[in-house]
Amino acid sequence: MIEILNPAELDRARATGALLGGILQTLKSRTAVGTNLLEIDRWTHELIVGAGAQSCYVDYAPSFGRGPFGHYICTSVNDAVLHGLPHDYRLADGDLLTLDLAVSLDGIAADSAISFVVGASRPAESVALIDATERALQAGIAAAGPGARIGDLSHAIGTVLSAAGYPINTEFGGHGIGSTMHQDPHVSNTGRPGRGYTLRPGLLLALEPWVMVDTDTLVTDADGWTLRSATGCRTAHSEHTIAITDDGAEILTLPRG
Structure with missing residues (x-):
């Protein structure tokens, strides 16, 4: 299914995106050496419920996971990159943490992820990956706008990742x-540019480049969810x-200043 939102729905999408962006920035500001991943999950629950929104993850049960997910945010650490199931782990200095969150507010969902290094350490490899x-x-x-094709966006993303020397997983x-x-x-x-669906005003897309340093192969944890580099x-x-x-593309998941 491909949805095209009307102006009223787009206004609701803006509200959802701003809420989500704000939640992620709040979580990042609270996260420090010694923070437990389960604390981050609890904070996320409180922030979502406090805003009158709903989690897109807690009941999420796709064919590839061991569902339902049962938590409110994906917390992926170091070699984990996608669908990181929160568990009893306290973050250490230099850990690379990805927070991936999706929420729904007034019937419209938004999805966003940020990666950052915890603590005072700044390992060059991690900084380069995030960058x-x-x-x-x-x-x-920048490649998105009315009349652009999905392949144009994919090509733009892949060109940057390949130039940085990283293998690209397409699963x-x-x-x-x-x-x-x-x-x-x-x-x-x-x-490839010029291929795929033609973008139209009112379409929402979640764009999510992700990479692993030296492989394009994923392995799944015993929890049935967390995907790690092989x-x-x-x-x-x-x-x-x-x-x-x-006339272009509007980023919805930026926090309101």
């Missing part, structure tokens, strides 16, 4: 979003929900 995903995300957004990528969290079209993190290398993931407008 590459953030630059790829901006490239994908998981970006997606349409609207009244539900995951919709068509799929947005691969690499692709080699144990570090990973990073950046994501925004955008709306296609009459």
Whole structure:
């Protein structure tokens, strides 16, 4: 299903995106060396409920997971990159943490992810990974607009990631979003320009470049959810929900200043 939102629905999407962006920034500001992943999950629950919103994850039960997910946020550490199931782990200095969150407010969902290093350490490899995903995300957004094709966005994202020297996995990528969290079209993190669905005003897309240092192969934890790099290398993931407008693309998941 591909949804095209009307102006009133887009206003609701803006509210959902701003809420989500604010929650992620609050969680990042609270997270420090010694923070337990289960604390982050609890804070997320409190922030979502306090805003009158709903979690898109707690009852999430897709075919590839061991569902339902049962938590409110994905917390992926170091070699974990996607669907990190919160568990009893206290963050250490230098850990690379990805927080991936999706919420729904007034019937419209938004999805976003941030990666950052915990504590005072700044390992060069981790900083480079995060930077590459953030630059790829901006490239994908810059390529988006009415009349652009999905392949144009995928090509822009993949060009940045490949130039940075990272292998690209195509099993998981970006997606349409609207009244539900995951919709068509799929947005691969690499692709050929001029191919795929033509973007129209009112379309929402969640773009999410993610990479692993030296592999494009994932392995699944015994929890049935957490996806890690097959080699144990570090990973990073950046994501925004955008709306296609009459003259370009609007980032919805930025916190309101």
